[in-house]
Amino acid sequence: MAQQHLDPTDPMAGAVTGDALAGYLRAQATEFLRALRMHRETGGGTAGGGSEESVDAARALRRSARRISASLHTFRPLLETDWSEAIRPELAWLSGTLALEHAYAARLERLLLALHRLSGAAVLPAQTGIAGLPAASRTTGAAAGSGSTDAAAGGRAAGVVPQKGAPADAGPPAHPAATPERGNLTVGAAKAGALLERQLTLARTRAHSTALQALGSSRFHAVADNIAVLASEVPLTPAAATADLRPLAGAAEERLTDAVTALPLVTAGHPYNAEALIHGLSPDPAPHPQDAPWHQVRLLLRLHRYAREVLHGDSGPVDVRLLATGQSLNRHRDASEAAAAAAQAARTPRIAPATAYALGVLHADQRHEVEAARFAFQQSWERQTVGTP
Numbered sequence: 001m002a003q004q005h006l007d008p009t010d011p012m013a014g015a016v017t018g019d020a021l022a023g024y025l026r027a028q029a030t031e032f033l034r035a036l037r038m039h040r041e042t043g044g045g046t047a048g049g050g051s052e053e054s055v056d057a058a059r060a061l062r063r064s065a066r067r068i069s070a071s072l073h074t075f076r077p078l079l080e081t082d083w084s085e086a087i088r089p090e091l092a093w094l095s096g097t098l099a100l101e102h103a104y105a106a107r108l109e110r111l112l113l114a115l116h117r118l119s120g121a122a123v124l125p126a127q128t129g130i131a132g133l134p135a136a137s138r139t140t141g142a143a144a145g146s147g148s149t150d151a152a153a154g155g156r157a158a159g160v161v162p163q164k165g166a167p168a169d170a171g172p173p174a175h176p177a178a179t180p181e182r183g184n185l186t187v188g189a190a191k192a193g194a195l196l197e198r199q200l201t202l203a204r205t206r207a208h209s210t211a212l213q214a215l216g217s218s219r220f221h222a223v224a225d226n227i228a229v230l231a232s233e234v235p236l237t238p239a240a241a242t243a244d245l246r247p248l249a250g251a252a253e254e255r256l257t258d259a260v261t262a263l264p265l266v267t268a269g270h271p272y273n274a275e276a277l278i279h280g281l282s283p284d285p286a287p288h289p290q291d292a293p294w295h296q297v298r299l300l301l302r303l304h305r306y307a308r309e310v311l312h313g314d315s316g317p318v319d320v321r322l323l324a325t326g327q328s329l330n331r332h333r334d335a336s337e338a339a340a341a342a343a344q345a346a347r348t349p350r351i352a353p354a355t356a357y358a359l360g361v362l363h364a365d366q367r368h369e370v371e372a373a374r375f376a377f378q379q380s381w382e383r384q385t386v387g388t389p
Helices: 018-041 052-074 081-118 147-158 187-215 218-230 246-261 289-312 320-346 353-382
Strands: none
Touching: 018 052, 018 218, 018 289, 052 081, 052 246, 052 289, 081 187, 081 218, 081 320, 081 353, 187 218, 187 320, 187 353, 246 289, 289 320, 289 353, 320 353
């Protein structure tokens, strides 16, 4: 078989044209419709729909919606302007709405695991809470009560209250760390877990209801109709047939590089620099101001990854560095939002001092996780990519 040699003088040699973009968008639209059908078949569109299959279907819906929206953003000069500008915000709305329920569930699980780790528990208790999450609150009974109850129970948990039948002046055990109760949550931590479980479970329930309303709305049906059309016909401009996608994908990579350059990577390259704890005691309930540039880099990294998928397809090279940095930024986002949830819970009126203290320790722990994620990102980004072009 004769080999085809590329002409080095041909400006279109090795170009990736609009056909690749059309094929990618059709494939993602097909995945969207397949996930939507699975979501309906598994009962995801009903109030009681919470099976593992429906959760996977909702995740697939979000994944396809994100990729379509990102491709419309990166390659928008090659698409009909009115159509792409109209559907892109709708896809962002859908993806964000479907993501909230999972985000609240993951945030609660992360915080309860951190509470057990900070309390010295080797393993989580056998009980489970709503939707299979560990119920830290059930290790000490019901949720947060009065401050006097916290204080009395806290003394017993710390080992300073004598056992029944013991002398009133008996001191604490000689080695309290070695007692079997060492792995149990303290009262402050348990009540902090109960407060977080109550708040985040309520938020998750509301997010579930919002998602159900969204999936049954005329707004969503309009989005689904547009995606159904996209699965068969992609509204490309006439110039897209011969246009090269690589400059537009390169522009997405340049935006990512510029955003990373603006980050304090020199500071992040030093472990335990406590940069993530600055302004940690600020009374401002808004999201942490220094996290915003890192969140923006995470979004730009996602756009770059999806642009590479358009260029190379499923058989393209895997950039290990992009995967590692993406995981670090996901950890950064999760820890930042978990810290904000702990701070929000600590602002609950009339909570006991022990509960507020446990939430403060939890907040500091998650801000340290933010710092660790920044350090991991810096290490991964500065590392040379191996085995990729």
